[in-house]
Amino acid sequence: MNSIRKQFNEEGYVLLRQFLDKSLVAEIYTDARKIFAQQIKRVTGRSVDIDDRDLFEAAMFEFFEKDFNAFVNTGKTVQHTFSLHRLGVDPQIGELLKEAGLSSPIIGARPAMQFNSRFLSKDGSKHWKLDAHQDWRTGQGSLDSAVIWFPMVDAGADLGALQVIPGSHKWGLKESSTSGYQGGITSDLGEDAFVQTTFETGDLLLFSAFLIHQSGNNITNNIRWSVQLRYNNLDEPTFIERGYPMAYIYKPETDLVTPDFPTLSQLETVFQ
Numbered sequence: 001m002n003s004i005r006k007q008f009n010e011e012g013y014v015l016l017r018q019f020l021d022k023s024l025v026a027e028i029y030t031d032a033r034k035i036f037a038q039q040i041k042r043v044t045g046r047s048v049d050i051d052d053r054d055l056f057e058a059a060m061f062e063f064f065e066k067d068f069n070a071f072v073n074t075g076k077t078v079q080h081t082f083s084l085h086r087l088g089v090d091p092q093i094g095e096l097l098k099e100a101g102l103s104s105p106i107i108g109a110r111p112a113m114q115f116n117s118r119f120l121s122k123d124g125s126k127h128w129k130l131d132a133h134q135d136w137r138t139g140q141g142s143l144d145s146a147v148i149w150f151p152m153v154d155a156g157a158d159l160g161a162l163q164v165i166p167g168s169h170k171w172g173l174k175e176s177s178t179s180g181y182q183g184g185i186t187s188d189l190g191e192d193a194f195v196q197t198t199f200e201t202g203d204l205l206l207f208s209a210f211l212i213h214q215s216g217n218n219i220t221n222n223i224r225w226s227v228q229l230r231y232n233n234l235d236e237p238t239f240i241e242r243g244y245p246m247a248y249i250y251k252p253e254t255d256l257v258t259p260d261f262p263t264l265s266q267l268e269t270v271f272q
């Protein structure tokens, strides 16, 4: 058995140093900030330099406060970039998943991106970070389904990098207060059980969807930008037997998001 599969099976996770090409990570990060910058300009009237981290992130917080709805939608839009999706199907990722034992990997859910900061939460709520959970509860895919997590900036304990409980992927599916992203495992796990992971850009964490993990505590004034990729294994017998269940629901709005839009003349402008 190769060392990645051995560690994946034994510990439930593998932290691979400098696995990703830094330029690919930078492209995803840049694309996301450029999209935010467009809306920041609309909402605040200011053009912000995406490379001036503190200033740019201060503008992100202002955007969040001034137009929450647009912030949420922009947060969703940045998860639809070509660069992010390209990485999700990169042959290097496919090979890694195969090494971990997913003989026929398939995407479990669309790639996701998170921007964790207490300044991006409403009314002091804890919604900017996730309590202890197992991703399998949300994906419900193959038993060997796996998650890839990496930050797009160097991230240690202070920036709230992920915390994991080694070996907890073998503890079974734990009771949880929800199958969604908020809430978490109801039994007391004890904070001492968690190991704090730390990353430089290019590092990547691969873990079993059964591994218990939680967001770290970002005590800095900066945003912890990270990516999550989720995969199933088409060959896993119980996944086949259960008819390839798809627990992620992706559906259109029933009403027009912008009432009375578009006018005929707006359309004519586009197609003239």
Ligand SMILES: O=C(O)CCC(=O)C(=O)O
Pocket (backbone or CB within 6 Å): 114, 116, 129, 130, 135, 162, 213, 214, 215, 216, 226, 228
């Ligand atoms: O990035 C985080 O802090 C939490 C991400 C996570 O746990 C997940 O996506 O399952």
